[in-house]
Amino acid sequence: MPVRHNHWIGGKADEPTSGAYLPTLDPVTRQPGDEVAAGSSADVDRAVAAASAAQPEWARRSAAERSEVLHQVANAIEAGADELMELERACTGKVTGQLKMEVDMSVAYFRYYAGVLRSQHGRTIDQGGGTHTYTRLEPYGVIAVITPWNFPLNQACRGLAPALAVGNAVVAKPSEFTSTSTLHLARLATEAGLPAGLLNVVTGIGPDVGTPLAGHPAVRRIAFTGSVPTGRYLASIAAERLIPVTLELGGKSPIVVFADSPLDRAVAAAVSAVAMNAGQTCTATTRLLVEASVHDEFVARVVDVVERLEPGVDFGPMITESQFRKVLEHFATASDEGAVPATGGSAYDDGPAAQGLYIRPTVYAGVRPDLRIAREEVFGPVLVTMPFTDEADALAMANDTDYGLLASVWSGDVARGLRLAEQIDAGQVTVNGGALTIETPLGGYKQSGYGREKGLEALHEYAQTKSISLSLS
Ligand code: NAD
Numbered sequence: 001m002p003v004r005h006n007h008w009i010g011g012k013a014d015e016p017t018s019g020a021y022l023p024t025l026d027p028v029t030r031q032p033g034d035e036v037a038a039g040s041s042a043d044v045d046r047a048v049a050a051a052s053a054a055q056p057e058w059a060r061r062s063a064a065e066r067s068e069v070l071h072q073v074a075n076a077i078e079a080g081a082d083e084l085m086e087l088e089r090a091c092t093g094k095v096t097g098q099l100k101m102e103v104d105m106s107v108a109y110f111r112y113y114a115g116v117l118r119s120q121h122g123r124t125i126d127q128g129g130g131t132h133t134y135t136r137l138e139p140y141g142v143i144a145v146i147t148p149w150n151f152p153l154n155q156a157c158r159g160l161a162p163a164l165a166v167g168n169a170v171v172a173k174p175s176e177f178t179s180t181s182t183l184h185l186a187r188l189a190t191e192a193g194l195p196a197g198l199l200n201v202v203t204g205i206g207p208d209v210g211t212p213l214a215g216h217p218a219v220r221r222i223a224f225t226g227s228v229p230t231g232r233y234l235a236s237i238a239a240e241r242l243i244p245v246t247l248e249l250g251g252k253s254p255i256v257v258f259a260d261s262p263l264d265r266a267v268a269a270a271v272s273a274v275a276m277n278a279g280q281t282c283t284a285t286t287r288l289l290v291e292a293s294v295h296d297e298f299v300a301r302v303v304d305v306v307e308r309l310e311p312g313v314d315f316g317p318m319i320t321e322s323q324f325r326k327v328l329e330h331f332a333t334a335s336d337e338g339a340v341p342a343t344g345g346s347a348y349d350d351g352p353a354a355q356g357l358y359i360r361p362t363v364y365a366g367v368r369p370d371l372r373i374a375r376e377e378v379f380g381p382v383l384v385t386m387p388f389t390d391e392a393d394a395l396a397m398a399n400d401t402d403y404g405l406l407a408s409v410w411s412g413d414v415a416r417g418l419r420l421a422e423q424i425d426a427g428q429v430t431v432n433g434g435a436l437t438i439e440t441p442l443g444g445y446k447q448s449g450y451g452r453e454k455g456l457e458a459l460h461e462y463a464q465t466k467s468i469s470l471s472l473s
Pocket of ligand 1: 148175228229230233248
């Protein structure tokens, strides 16, 4: 019998009003997994009511007191890592290193925001004598955090930690395919001392839970991570209601490699775009732009490493059946458009990987930039490569995309690397593998969305600034 997971509302498990549950799937075996509550607007109403009731007392606490609770939540995630990893593995099939990284980052989100919360204050504004004017960072109230299936726990914590830090309450709506780790996180947080009602999780499909949540009159802000169409739809609800929304959407991010790069490291970076989470990463650098003089040699080295990646060891399966089908459709379209993969281009059809939703790591070398495979986000282990002639050509190709989430530049000429970094339209640019961490703001240019997660910027996203002025006369 599959385990049934209920919502988490008001500090306890809460059965769905519908009485119905949704199946999940283990993408490694294609066998059914646990079931999650099929939420509805009645469940959303209960969760928002619990959040609204709990939030004012939380907001009145000092930063130091909230910080202490968030540290306890971080400790609880750390102590519960094995169970969280197992829940995540069961519905995503991720490999162990990836699972561990996800839980470690989740802990780190709570530690970081528990820490910086204590140093983020309003400011005083000098208007001359006779007036005392200052600003306060105030919470919105109830925040909706709607997340996708590719990094379920990590993406939930990325929104929850800063939202809670500044004194909000949250109703989280995880992807219906991967809800169990977020539910368990809420239980752990409650047991660790987060007051009941501050973190509620309502599971179910987007139209039944996400839409009524975004439209609920007591929800004052939306943080969304997911696809462009859903982001556009939720932004229209937010626009109608005049509430702010943060949109973390997709990408088709470039990795630009000049001939004078440290090529070994650049090869490893190029390969990581397909190996990491099997390419199901919004920031994956899946457009490999290489200086023409080394393009063929560089791509051959990438293909060589990619062909040695092992399914289930180095990378996991596609997390959902529809994503698996979507990648195969991309292969079919690429073939219709005349593209032939240098490696991969199919699902596994033999060995243990054939039982799961595994796609062969794939490289399309020297593709035409107008092909669908070169322009659209595939969200699978698929690289496309294109040669460029010089710096200006590299910049034009890097920016030749509707998206703008991230770019990676590799060059032995550091000034050139930084020149490109400043001119590429993307929210994050790494040069020669520079680190992007919880401290570095993340967010899109162009169709990759707006608003910023991570870093100090996220604290300000989840707070609204109030000016208060007192006449001293
Ligand atoms: P999705 O947009 O289908 O779903 C995301 C979330 O929105 C899920 O919880 C889903 O149930 C909910 N949802 C779906 N339809 C809804 C509706 N009509 N109303 C309200 N809520 C609704 O995306 P997905 O398929 O889960 O995730 C894959 C996409 O997310 C990819 O395109 C990827 O690039 C993007 N993504 C972006 C980031 C980022 O940080 N920028 C991170 C991960 C994924």
